[in-house]
Amino acid sequence: MKLVIVDHHQLSVEFDKFNNVRVITAHNLEEFYKIVRIYLVEDYDLIISDEDPDGITSVIIYGLYHKKIPNFKGNRNGLKKEQIDELRKNNIQKILAFDWYAIQYTDLTQFDEIIYLSPRSSNLTNVNTSDIVYMALPETVKFGRDISAIGTVCDYLVDNCRNKINSVVLDYRNLFPELINLVKENKLDRYNIYYAGNKKTKFFDLSLMFWAPFIIEEETGNESLIKLILENKEFRFEELINGSENPSVKYLNKNYLTLSNLIDEERKNFDKYKKVVGNVVFYNVRMHKSGFMSKFSSIMLDESEYGIVIAMRGKDINKNVIKYSLRTKKADYNLGNILIKLGVGGGHETAAGCFVPFDKEEWFENELIKTINSFT
Ligand SMILES: [Mn+2]
Incomplete structure (x- = not known):
């Protein structure tokens, strides 16, 4: 094979x-x-x-x-x-x-x-x-x-594919008025693509739309999405934003609406129950849906300050492990590397994840807090 x-x-x-x-x-x-x-x-x-x-x-x-x-x-x-x-x-x-x-x-x-x-x-x-x-x-x-x-x-790799993203923004200038100047100055990056001038851009919604099928419908979500897109007509972003009769657009819009409501609900709890230790923010995610934690941690990061590490936790009672989803804007931390060194997981510099057994929870969180807060 x-x-x-x-x-x-x-x-x-x-x-x-x-x-x-x-x-x-x-x-x-x-x-x-x-x-x-x-x-x-x-x-x-x-x-x-x-x-x-x-x-x-x-x-x-x-x-x-x-x-x-x-x-x-x-x-x-x-x-x-x-x-x-x-x-x-x-x-x-x-x-x-x-x-x-x-x-x-x-x-x-x-x-x-x-x-x-x-x-x-x-x-x-x-x-x-x-x-x-x-x-x-x-x-x-x-x-x-x-x-x-x-x-x-x-x-979050806009900075590394700027030519392509610039051409998309210019092609849909009506959808992204706040991004046009950033394109002209060649200053689009992984964060302002979502939030420019303190406002969410349409890329925020487009990104949620493509996360939604899996988060809402689990395993069958992406299978349906792939099938629908490939068997129907191609669409433009205007259709995704304004709606259309295209079955793949309808499918994306429907799941997006459900997901946005779940995120708004979870955000209220995050603001209320998050635990802040120096630059690390811990939060137990309440919504138990695959993929939800990962997307939710990214959104909470986008809304946070530079230097903060968002550490989302989700308990898996069947496997006796806690799943962590880590996010930061500060690449110097190299989250993926920290998790590899601790022998629990891996990932990217600014986004990483791991599974930690219940009895190692305290050890892991202390190591993470120590490492992050030792940076100056
Ligand atoms: Mn990837």
């Missing part, structure tokens, strides 16, 4: 310990996109991705290029031997994985061959997966660009 992964995460997996893994490197992004293209024009028996908008938009762009609805399965927990055996029984021989952080929880030895494609392996600019897929498949033109812009904004 062959596994091809297009990704951009900071991982704790040491690939050189596996002789079935080939880590592909490139001298620059242009060359990287060209190499990725060779793998993306191929057909696969199964496409998997994380359930976040970066992964999902990658799958959509791949589907646009191939003009068909791929056999898709969201996967956040990795593939273990039993699941891989099951896939093999179902004649799955080639798998393509997008934006797949769960590779860390996967039995890599079960595959005959693994190709790992990430700009990080060559120390290139950290571009998100949907950007890589769009740049590798430019035939998907404007719709591919728009869809990949959503992935980039949701992944």
